[in-house]
Amino acid sequence: MLTNPTEIEAKWQERWYAAKINEADRDDRKKFMMIFAYPGVTGYLHVGHMRGFSYVDDMSRYMRMQGYNVMFPVGTHATGNGPISLAKRVAAKDENMISYLLRNGCPEKKLEDLTDPVKVVEFFNDVYVRQYWRRFGFLADWRRFACTVHEPYGKFIQWQFRKLMDAGLLIQKPYFAPACINCGPVAIDASETDISCGGNAETTEYTLIKFKCGDLTLLAATLRPETVFGLTNFWINPEVEYVKVVNGDEIWVMSRPCLDKMKYQKDKLKEVGSIAGTELIGRTCIAPFTGNEILCLPATFCDPNVGTGLVMSVPSDAPDDWVALRMVQEDEEQCRRYGLDLDAVKAIRPIAIIETKGWGPMPAVEIVERMGITRSGDPKLVEAKKIVYKEGFHAGKMNANCGKYSNLPVDKAKDMMKDDMIRANEADLFFDLSEKVVCRCGEPVVIKKVDDQWFIDYANPEVTAKSKAHAKRMNIMPNEYFVNVHGVLDWFRERACVRQGNWLGTRFPFDEKWIIEAISDSTLYPIFYTISPYVNDGSLKAEQMTTEFFDYVFLGQGVAEHVAKRTGLDEELVQRIKQDVDYWYPLDLNLGGKEHMTVHFPAFLMNHVAILPEEKWPQGIFVNWYVISKAGKISKSKGGAQPIPGAAEKYGVDALRLYYAHIASPFADVEWDEDILENYVSKIDRIMRTVEELSALAESEAMEGIDLWMLSRMGGHVSNVVEGMKGYDLRTLANVTYFDIPNDMKWYLRRGGSNGAVMAKVLNMWVRMMAPITPHVAEEMWEHIGGNGLVAQAKFPTADPADRSLEAEIAEDYLRGLMDDVNEILKVTKITPKRVLVYTTSSWKAKAMSMALGLLRTGELKTPTLTKAMMSDADIKKHGKEAPDFARKLAEDLVKRSKDEVSRLEVQFDELAFMSSVAPFLSKELNCEVQAFSAEDAARTDPQNKARTAQPRRPAIFVE
RNA sequence: GCGAGGGUAGCCAAGCCUGGUCAAAGGCGACAGACUCAAGAUCUGUUCCUGCAGAGGUUCGCCGGUUCAAAUCCGGCCCUUCGCACCA
Known part of the structure; x- marks a missing residue:
């Protein structure tokens, strides 16, 4: 027997693949088809990814051994700009990238190739298949390999989108999305695939509120449009030079950084000059809704990089405003400098607008007091703002000062007022990122307006309802997700499905300027694996994959003969493909990481429901959790994780596979720990020995x-x-x-x-x-x-x-129980035993036990009934002194027992005979003489009369 | 904010749905013993507290409830992790 894991792995992988047992072809067995959600091609994977992948191989091997014809196909998802940005970085000789590649085993001479995104994809496709999946001995059907950027796959995706269009699920409307000013759309996410910083940024929607100021319109960007009833003044930063921008017949005033961002969201902005902040201070402007004239006052906390750099002041509910207002009112020198009317400034009082339980009418005033804040820029203001906002927004309602919005909850009033103001041309919208985001190319990322964006309408009520109903019938693990998925399906709404820019992916069939985005082209794909062998062996060409072809093989629409004629395929082949599809589909299990719960799985489900007939809807979903490092999630981009081939070499593939399967429930994260791996290595060693x-x-x-x-x-x-x-x-x-x-x-x-x-x-x-x-x-x-x-x-x-x-099982349990008891006695008494004597139960107790079991069966077991029954037995009656006590213990004990235990007690078991047979064994174990007696044996050796404590299944013990 | 999960002995981790067999599997680690010249490996025992007879006591985040009986069911609280859409 070989003992070196690497040799064992090589030997058997060669035999498996030579025997082609991984290849799945239609036959008359029942089938089982499962996949893992294919990984994105973004670089090398790490040991954490292998967790879920190996589950699929484990399960599919198990199903194969249960007699199923198992199909386990693999593929990769290369859509997006991952390969492009990787290639760009290699081309730019980015040192981090180069060393990352070399560290993971990329041959140096390959680097030149990797400046081409297409070659990047092919390179990693090969790495994933050979260094990861084959290396782990997966019985995946390699002939079925699919990659999202291969042309035939694209044909399939285009067909899918035609079907979505037919079903009325593609809709078009304007959209605001993050984009690099240079490279086009980018994804903002914590793993920072597209960007070099700002992964935690969120898109913030500001309401731009218009304040007429002579012929100018001052724009205040606010997150809380509902507070306009509490407006007391307007803030201008005296140190900032604002720009004047013509938009239609208005002249907007905003900061320059704001204009730079807004240009991407509004079409006809035209800069016509600038105006110093100081020039605006002291003027009055008109507040919308109330029509009040309010004063422009100086405030340095207005950051030109946030919003418009102009701020409307609601001192009752905004701590910043209240602090700033007090500072202005106290600084008479400054008022004089700006020529402000001192009395007017001092007369400004906050206006209460929101009632919040647990708070007075002016929460901002209150919290500033409580936290002892006196100056703008105090870091405590951030916290103060958060508290007031949270409380007011969720628990507050508009008070009597708020016209027709009075008594509305704040969160409702916000949306209504925003919409009303926009409709009345008193407000507009502006989107910004919550923090600075920079593209991998070094240029800033902004929110860009897209006018004619296509969406998949996942909010469609019919598809949603059908999907929810189907999900109830599916095998979804863990159970928590089975319960929760209905909520996710409800919450799932329109999703932008195409994008522009330099991206790998499939052209949108209705407008070639768009490329189908990454999540939308990976929802229906498992069915593609049913036809992919024909693609890969060349018998099915991309140009033959027409709408009619797919309609026939996937949907059963049309006639094979026509399809054959139109595509030039053999009719027999067309029919064979259709039979394959019908045999293999639906997918039995789709396994993916927990990140898919709110993104991929619902889309996967809804696309199947929307496009395919019911008998081809998926049967199961399995969600697995991660392997994390001590520092947090092992991340592709942040490195630090063990490369897969290295780990395979170091620990052996089987030890790794056992580790994944055993270390914890699949539904919990585990921490990667090399020491623990060593234990699994030696576990396998020991088993082999x-x-x-x-x-x-x-x-x-x-x-x-x-x-x-x-x-x-x-x-x-x-x-x-x-x-x-x-x-x-x-x-x-x-x-x-x-x-x-x-x-x-x-x-x-x-x-x-x-x-x-x-x-x-x-x-x-x-x-x-x-x-x-x-x-x-x-x-x-x-x-x-x-x-x-x-x-x-x-x-x-x-x-x-x-x-x-x-x-036999009862006997061994009895023996182990006895040994435990002896050990306990030895431990407590600290005796080194010279002799151990064991006494099995007296027959009257055994008889009482069977009576008790009889009563238990009929549900009559109570102490009095048992006592009575026992006393009516002549043999037991002889022990009339002990019997009642024993009856009580027995009755109390038995009612607590589980069914299983009771049934074990009902089995006949000759304690004395068994004890006699194991005495030699015990003697060897305890290293002393061991003898067994019946408690009733008159000739027994029993120096302390222990025999009387013997009970059925619980022998008495004497140790000396 | 919206949504979901988790908190079990020194550590990791089962159990919880379907209450009683739970002082609570298993694994690590630690301690002791056997084997060995020795170490390692292996085997045996111990590993919440008390206990010179197999027992008793106190435990499963905290508080309360239901029940003859709660790690398990219900309510509240605290802490914590995660997902949230153009990243798969």
Whole structure:
């Protein structure tokens, strides 16, 4: 038997792939199709990704052993700008990128190729397949490989979008999205694939409120348009030079950084000059709604980079405003400098507008007081603002000062007032990012308006309702997600599905200027794997993948003969493809990381429901959690994670696979820890040695109790695993196979088990149980014990009912219980035993027990009934002193027992005979003389009269 | 903000849906013993507190409730992790 994991892996992978057992073709078996959500091509993957991937191989191997014809295809998702930006960075000789590539094993001479995005994709496709999936021994059908940027896949996506259009699910409307001013649309996310900083930024919607000031319109950007009723003044930063911008017949005033951003959102802005902040201070402007004239006052907290750089002042509810107002009112010198009317300034009072439970009428005044804030720029203001905003917005309602909005909850009033003001041309919208975002190219990212953006209408009520109903029938794991997915489907709304710019992906079939974006082209794709072998072997060409072709093979619409004629394909081939599709589809299980719960899975589900007939809707979803590093999520972009081939070499593939399956429930994150890996490595070592040792046992000696026990236990283990695997519970499979069974083996040997025939049977079952999770070492052991063919193709074991021996299991439990008790006595008394005497129950107690069990069965077991029954028995009545007490204990004890325990008590078990047979074993274990007696044996040795405490299934013990 | 998950002994982690077999699986780690010249590996035992007889006591984030009985069911609170759309 080989022992080096790398050699074992190479040996068996070669045999599997040579025998093509990974290739799935239609036959007359029942089928099972499962995938993992294909990874994006963004660079090297790390050991964390292999967790979910290996689950799919584990499960598909298990299903194969259960007799299913299993299809496990793989592919990659290269849509987007990941490969482009990688290529750009290589071309720019970016040192971080180069060293990252080399560190992960990219050959130096390959670097030149990687300046081409298409070659980047092909390079990583090869890395993923060879260095990750094949390296891990996956029985994936490589012939079915698909990549989203290959032309035939694009044909499929275009067909999908035509179907969405037919179903009325493609709609067009304006959209505001983050974009680099240079490269076009970018994704803003924590992993910062497209950008070099600002991954946590969010898009903020400001309401621009217009304040007439002579012929100028001052624009205040606010998050709280509902507070206009509380306006007391306007803030201008005296140190800022504002710009004047013509928009229609208005002249807008804003800061320059604001104009730079707004240009991307409004078409006809024309800069016509500038005006100093100081020039505006002291003027009055007209507040919308109220029509009040308010004064422009100086405030340095107006940041030209935030919003418009102009701020409307609501001192009742905005702490910044209140602090600034007080400062202005107290600084008479400044008022004089700006020529302000001192009395008018001093007369400004906050106007209460919102009632919030637990707060007075002026929350801002209150909190500034409470936190002791006196100056603008005090860092505590950030916190103050947060508190007031949160409380007011969610718990407050508009007060009597607010006209027709009085009494409305603040969050409702906000939207109504915003809409009303926009309609009345008193306001507009402006989008900005909550923090600075810079593209990978170095240019800033802004929010850009797109006028004719296409969306997939996931809010469509019919598709949503059908999807929700179908989700109820699906096998969705974990259960929490099964429950939650309905909420997600409800919340799912229109989703922008195409984008412009320099992107890899499929052209939008209705307008070639668009490219279908990354999430929208990866929803229906599992069905593509049913036809991909024909694509990959050249018998189906991209130009033959017409609408009619897809309509026929996927939807069963049209006639094969026509499709054949129009595409030039053989009619027989067209029919064969359709039969393949009908055989394999629907998808049985789609496994993906938890990040897919609110993005991919709902879209996956709804596209199937919207496009395919009901019998092709997916059957299952499995969500897995991550492997994280101590610092947090192991991230592709941040590095630091163990490269996959290195880990495979270091620990062995099977140890890694076992680690993933066993370390925790799939529905919890785990922390990557090298020390723990070592434990799994030695676990596998030990198991291999155990198998080697046990397989050498001599053939057929007489069958003993311990042999019956071993076989019985094995059957129980198999049943538990098979039951668990109905819910794809790999952890139970792992725990039983790699931990419980070895522990049983240990006990078997310790008890002197040595039956070669029994062990041959047990090992044969055990090795097959190891085949799904640690397939390489399982093959090696399978070969060693003389198993038939490849274990990967063997049947998963089933429990043989004839092997079940409750009595044998009871006996060993009895023995272990006894040993525990003896150990406890030895521990407490600190005796080194010279002699241990054991007394089994007296027959009257055994009789009482069976009476009690009888009463329990009929539901009559109570202390008085049992006592009465016992006293009417002559044998028991002789022990009239002890009996009532025993009856009470028995009755109290038995009602608490589970069904399983009770049924064990009902099994006949000769305690004395068993004790006599295990006395030699105990004697060896305890290293002293051991004798067993019946408690009723008049000739027994019993120096302390312990025998009287013996009970059924609980012998009395004497130690000296 | 919206939504979801988690808090179990020194650590990791099952159990919770379906209450009683739960002082709570398993694994690490630690301690002791066996084996060994020794170390490692392996095996055995111990590992909440108390206890010179197999027992008792106090535990499963906190508070309260339901129940004969709660880690498990219900309510509230505290802490924590995660997802939230052009990133797959």
